[in-house]
Amino acid sequence: MTTATDSAPAVAPATTGAPLLDIRGLSVSYGRRGANTRVLNGVDLAARSGEILGIIGETGSGKTTLARATVGLVRPEAGRIGFDGQDLAALRGGALRAFRRTGQVQFTFQDSLRSLDPELTVDRIVGEPLAVAGVPRDRRAARVAEALTRVGLDPAALGTRTPGQLSGGQRQRVCVARAIVTRPRLLITDEPVSALDASNRNLVLHLLDRLRRELDLAIIVISHDLSSLAGIADRVAVLYRGQLVEQGPISEVLEDPRHPYTALLTASAPSVRREHRLLPAQLRASGDREAWPDGVGCAFAPRCRFAGPECRERPATVRSDGPGTVNSDEPGLTEGPGARSVACHHATTWRRELV
Ligand SMILES: Nc1ncnc2c1ncn2[C@@H]1O[C@H](COP(=O)(O)OP(=O)(O)OP(=O)(O)O)[C@@H](O)[C@H]1O
Known part of the structure; x- marks a missing residue:
């Protein structure tokens, strides 16, 4: 069995039903036309209400870009970002701003200290998304107190403090309170525990686990650390240089x-x-292999011991070798919560080459 060494919350059974978030073929490039760099390449991803999906990948693999595209901070080059049946990638201008103001999709940034205005009190910070959403001032205080209480902070004791007067774990909780105050349906949290010590890390992971149950929230946890995901995620998606190379139930994938x-x-x-x-x-x-252009073939092939000519010629798609495994060429990649997808030409054969 695969477990994290830290004590961690029990994982709830994966939820069923249509995905709340259904991303298909998402590509994102940065830079000007003609000199742009593609950092996400045809990513398919789904998340359901009440589910925690972990996204893992090394630095620069495109995890934050995926989150920023999903919340509308980066415009996709191609693809669909389905959210409750609506294509967020197609929203522009006023329609995009109006959707963002609803706070249905929330994002907590990687660096909790820097993402909190040092001049503002906790009450103001947590209340800000409500002001943006147009919630009348006289209704905000109760909502702020409710959100702080939900994340385990005492509104009376901490509401008037500024971020500099909080511990790292408390600041991270304030970020979560600010994100849930609008009662979102999807929360994307970028490296929520990477800056925390072991005990605060477990507290925040338990908190996320509790919130997905209490609020029926879909939560996407971005991390470069497998062990912090192993305790709470139902499923995991593995990104490598902008390509989604594998996804499925976390215990099976690990x-x-x-x-x-x-x-x-x-x-x-x-x-x-x-x-x-x-x-x-x-x-x-063994040894260095020749690199090849981004976006052609499998991004991992230059580092892969098992790569063959086909790996550089065309993007790898799923090998179906077990129940629940689906082919990523077919529609409905992640139709079932138990579905696995693996973008490797050699998914079923590479182990035989091990010595
Ligand atoms: N605004 C930007 N303009 C140009 N390039 C960018 C921009 N933001 C990110 N990048 C580049 O895109 C790639 C993916 O970055 P991203 O932050 O999405 O990766 P990440 O997996 O979240 O990395 P980390 O774990 O270090 O946060 C990197 O090569 C990065 O340098």
Whole structure:
């Protein structure tokens, strides 16, 4: 069984039903026309109400960009961002601003201290999204107190403090309170625990786990740390250089990774106990391989020991080798919460090459 070494909340059964968030073919580039760099390449992703989806990937893999595109802070180059049946990627101008003001999709930034205005009190910080959403002033105080209480902070004791007068764990909770005060349906939280010590890390993870149950929230937790996701996520999506290489129920993905990059990640994470017992050295390509243009073939192939010519010629799609595995060429990639997808030409064969 795969577990984190830290004590962690129990994982709720994955929810069923149509995804609240249904992203298809999302591509994002930065830079001017002609000199732009593609940082997300045809990403498919789904999240359901009451579910925690972890997104894992090394630095620069595009995790934050994925979140920023989903909340409308970055305009996609291509693709659909379905939210409750509406395509957020198609919203422009006033329609996009109006949707954002509703606060149905909220985002907590990576650096909680820097994302909080040091001059404002906790009450003002948490109340800001309500002001933006047009909630009358006389109704805001009660909503702010409710949100602070929900994240385990005492409004009477902390409401008049500024961020500099809070601990790191309290600041992170204030960020979560600010995000849930609008009663969102989807919360995306970027590295919520990376700056925290072990005990605060567990408190915040437990908090997220509780909120998804109490509020039926879909929560996307972005992390570069597998062990913090292992305790709370129902499913995990693995990003590598802008490509989604694998996704599925987290316990299955950690115990039986089908993409060599996921296998390398799990083999390199000492805090995640695993049964497959692969070693990083077994999975790395020997020597340097020739790099090839971004967006062509599998992004991991230059580092992959098992890559063949087909890996550089065309993007890999899913290998179907078990119940619940679906083909990413087919519509409905993530129709079921138990579905797995693996974008690797060698998903079912690479283990045979291990020595
Ligand atoms: N505004 C921007 N303009 C140009 N390039 C950007 C911009 N924001 C991010 N990038 C680049 O896009 C790529 C993906 O960045 P992103 O922040 O999405 O990755 P990440 O996986 O969240 O990384 P980290 O774990 O370090 O936060 C990186 O190469 C980054 O340098």
